[in-house]
Amino acid sequence: MTITGIAGVGKTRVALRAAEDMRRAFADGVLFVELSSLSDPERLAQVIARALEVPDQAAKPGAQELADYLADKQLLLLLDTCEHLVDACARLAHTLLAAAPGLRVLATSRQPLGAPGEHSLHIRPMEVPTREQARSLPDLARCESVALLLDRVTAADPGFRLTEDNAEAVAELCRRLDGIPLALELAAVRAGTLPLASILQLLDERFWPSRGRSGEYGPGPGGVCGRDARHRTMREAIAWSHDLCTEEERLLWARLSIFPGRFDLAAAEAVCADERLPAERIYPAVDGLVGKSILVCVKEPDRTTYRMLDGIREFGAAQTxxxxxxxxxxxxxxxxxxxxxxxxxxxxxxxxxxxxxxxxxxxxxxxxxxxxxxxxxxxxxxxxxxxxxxxxxxxxxxxxxxxxxxxxxxxxxxxxxxxxxxxxxxxxxxxxxxxxxxxxxxxxxxxxxxxxxxxxxDPSCRTSVIKVRGTVAFGEGDLTSAAGYLGEAIELLGGEERDLVVLTAMVELGITRLWLGQVDRAAEVLGASKRMSDATGQSWIRSWADMGLSLVLRARGDLPGALALAREALGVQQRLHDASGASLCLELVAWLATGQEDPMWATRLLHAAHGQWRKVRRPLYGSPHFLAEHTRCEERLRRALPRRDYEEAATEGGAMSMEEAIAYALRSTCPPAPTAPPPAPGPARPAEPAEETPLSPREEEVADLVAEGLTNREIAQRLVVGRRTVDTHVEHILAKLDFSARSQIAAWAARRRH
CATH class of the missing domain: 1.25.40 (Serine Threonine Protein Phosphatase 5, Tetratricopeptide repeat)
Structure with a gap:
């Protein structure tokens, strides 16, 4: 669905309200992506992927990777301001909708996208009052444009009331501004300092030359009518607000249009201040533009940012x-x-x-x-x-x-x-x-x-070549060459060097030595890397050193210590959105948990990690040593579980998102299996044989939670699995028990409890 309409008509507000009303219909929620700051259509898929936090490290094309990610999602994707990317948005929407049956796309644009299967909803300006409505205060107050104007005027002047004396001015102001919401809001800002009659007079002085006969919206002298006239009204309303700004505010408005999206005060001062507009005058001008609804102030937990609506930014750019x-x-x-x-x-x-x-x-x-x-x-x-x-x-x-x-x-x-x-x-x-x-x-x-x-x-350039030779050799599986190159690079860079090159070389050398069986030498270089990282606040390198040291502790038999280090590293990777680091951490936690915790829990986590690797690159960098560890862990878990339980846990883990997998891995232990409530006291009865069931243990668990009245979404949260996984379990339960409704599952589970 594409919502179309002129600038200022409220397309984004309508889309956001619709999305909020429909949020509960989408298990994976609503994603809002603002496209006004994007100028390169080739980057569209990457911008959406970034908003979804899809790992940006896959070698596949962006659109295909995004389609794969969304394939099993039930999501509403709201693309705002598409008119400058119409063709790219149409192509991408077609690709994504074909791949993801549970996806819906809601777009806003000044024109339809032209995508196959598109529905278009044109948003017209608000209803303006007729002459008859203006004679009745209740009828006038119910008119859409009047209701909006009164709301905004009251915000600027709390003492304002609609009366017989000002009714005609209110009605005429709405008619002059064609019921365009943004134009009404820009005019209402002045109500704090000017009576409505004065605002109307100022509008007359500016708008009259370009109008036809007052109050008529047919063709004017220039032959422009209808929709084009409303475009002109919006431009004139913005221009009128521009005229009412101070000289400093007008200058800042033009300069701030250079920002593609949000910016803070420090950025505004750095970009816009000069001898004409000193830095100390930036904040007063920003404050004035916020007060006139030219800038939108966005208060965030750690800072305040500002942004412009697209039409206002376009006008400002034209003033440079x-x-x-x-x-x-x-x-x-x-x-x-x-x-x-x-x-x-x-x-x-x-x-x-x-x-x-x-x-x-x-x-x-x-x-x-x-x-x-x-x-x-x-x-x-x-x-x-x-x-x-x-x-x-x-x-x-x-x-x-x-x-x-x-x-x-x-x-x-x-x-x-x-x-x-x-x-x-x-x-x-x-x-x-x-x-x-x-x-x-x-x-x-x-x-x-x-x-x-x-x-x-430049010796450092040649040393960097040696270091990257070591990285490439490690990726190719040539550990002896990798250790030689990385060790040489570290030696050439010197022990006092603490930059990214030497620290990454130390971590890579430590892991290389581990796979060569040199555990003590690995611990030495990884420990040094960790100390240097701590001394310089290099938390990302510290997290990779912790991953290496967790393998060292594992080799030495300290599994609890190794697991604690891997989880600590995972928290840092999560903060930075390092998909490869987080995927490796998930693998490590699964390896370390095998034999210590519930094998179902470890199996889910192992396959959750493997699912993430499939999204970001070749599994485990293609390293034969990492892959061998994965295989050994998988074989142990297969031996520890019945085949049906293993396959069930593997399916659930593979369906987890990165966020779900990380939350699952950071739990200190796996959740205990739910237990049935104790039987109510009563006369003793002879023991009855347990009812045979075709369900797997996990399906029985899901059936019990259905009986508790939980929705599929709530069951997914309880079990820390994906919503689609629970949907599949419920479908299997219905099929195996030959049921057609959840109520039958609930009754069946309740009978089994007693």
Whole structure:
């Protein structure tokens, strides 16, 4: 369904209200994705995947990966502001709906998308009062546009009341503004300082030249009528609000239009302040624009941000002096967010790396706009390439490998970075390709970087080549070569180096030594990496060191200690959205839990981890050593459980989302099996043979929970499994017992309890 209509008519509000009303019909909820800040249609699938927190490390195309992820979901996807991406939205909607029977798409756009099977709902402006309605206060108050205007005027002037004296002015104001909600709100803002008659007079002075006869909405002098006239009304209402702003507010409005989405006060000062608009005048101007409904203030737990509605942003952009001024603003915007990322590279004393980069990740719409500015302007390509390198941590630690690959390849292919920067991009790309499972591509990029590094007068560049050789060798399973390269890189970088290169090399060397059977030497380098990470607040590297040390403790027989370290590492990976790290942590917890906890619990977790690996890359990096551990764990669990129980637990685990799997893994123990209530006291009866049942133990458990009156959603939460898994169990129960209703399941389960 596409909701269409002119700017300011309330398409987004209607869609949000509809989505809220329908939320209970979708087991997996409602996802709202704002597209106004996206300019590249090729990135549409990635933007939606990011909003869904789909791991961004798969080698498959974005649309196909997204379709696979949504295939078993019951979800309402709300795409807001699609008019600049009509074709891309239509294609993606068609792909997703074909793959996901439980998916529904609700879009807002100024025009229909043209997708197969699309329904279009055109939102018209609100009803405006007739002359007859204006003669009756109750009738006038019931008119849609009047009700909205009165609500907004009362907010600006709490003492305002609809009376016989002002009824005609209220009605005429609604008619002049064509019942367009945003136009009414912009006019109502002035009611705090001006009577309605004065507001109407100001509107007359501005609108009269472009109108036909007063109160008539047929063709005017220019031959424009109907819908086009309402477009013009909206533009005029925004322009009128612009006229009522102070000079500083008008200047700031134009400059703030450079932001694609939300921004905070620090960003506004960095981008918009100069000699014409000093930094100390930014906040008063921002406050004034909020008061005039030009800016929307969004209060978040840790900060306050602001945003503009699309039509208001478009008007502001048109007020800039020209392309050169916008280019200057975009360069300032880029510089601010580049500095933000650059500051996060070094963790201050007592700081937390994960916290810093979580904030950087939240600014992705602005970072993307900055990178696209550099990609579109050859003069900015060198800065763009440097920005890609500064954001290395975002690409490798925050679940954004594919985005990093896209921009690294772009600036390598389109830009002409100097040799050192080009070598850095090639090494970054090789590392990302290893994480994406493309070892052949990684080897090719590494060889190209090595050839460049020979001609660069920078020892650290050549050392980085050696380090990435070790990473590629590890991915290929050549542990002896990997240990040699990684050890050499660490030695060349020096014991005092504490940057990302040396710390990742130490973790990779530690895990390599583990698989070579060198447990004590592995513990030594992993322990050193952990201490260095703690000293510098490098929590992501610390989490990987903890994963390695959990394997060391496992080799030494300390399974409880190993399990505690793996769970601690998983919490950090979850904060950063590191899908590969989280998937490996899930595997480790399953391996360590096998033999210690309920085998059903461990089986679910093992297959939950395996399900996540299938989404992000080749399972367990394709490492034969990790895969061998997975196989051994699986064989132990198969021996510990009856075949039916194992297959049931494996199915449930494979259906878990990443969030469900992490929640399941972080539980200290598996939940105890539900027990039947004790029998009510009564006369003793001879024991009866237990009723034979065709249900599996898990199906019996689900049947008992149905008898308690729980919905499938509530059962899924109780058992920590996916909603679709419970749906499948209920369908199997109905089929096996030849029932047609849940009430029959409840009655059957109640009989068995007694």
């Amino acid at each position: 002096a020209g392309p050169e001024e916008r280019r200057v603003l975009r360069a300032r915007h880029r510089d601010h967010y580049l500095a933000l990322a650059d500051a996060a590279v070094t963790v201050p004393p007592g700081g937390d790396q994960a916290e810093q980069w979580t904030r950087v990740r939240a600014e992705w719409p602005n970072l993307r706009a900055a990178l696209e500015f550099c990609a579109a302007d050859p003069a900015e390509a060198d800065t763009g390439a440097r920005m890609v390198l500064v954001l290395t941590y975002l690409w490798i630690a925050c679940g954004m490998s594919r985005e990093g690959r896209h921009y690294a390849e772009w600036f390598l292919d389109v830009g002409r970075p100097e040799p050192k920067t080009r070598a850095g991009l090639l090494l970054l790309l090789a590392y990302l390709l290893v994480s994406l499972g493309d070892l052949r591509g990684a080897r090719a990029r590494l060889d190209e970087a090595a050839a460049l590094a020979e001609g660069v007068d």
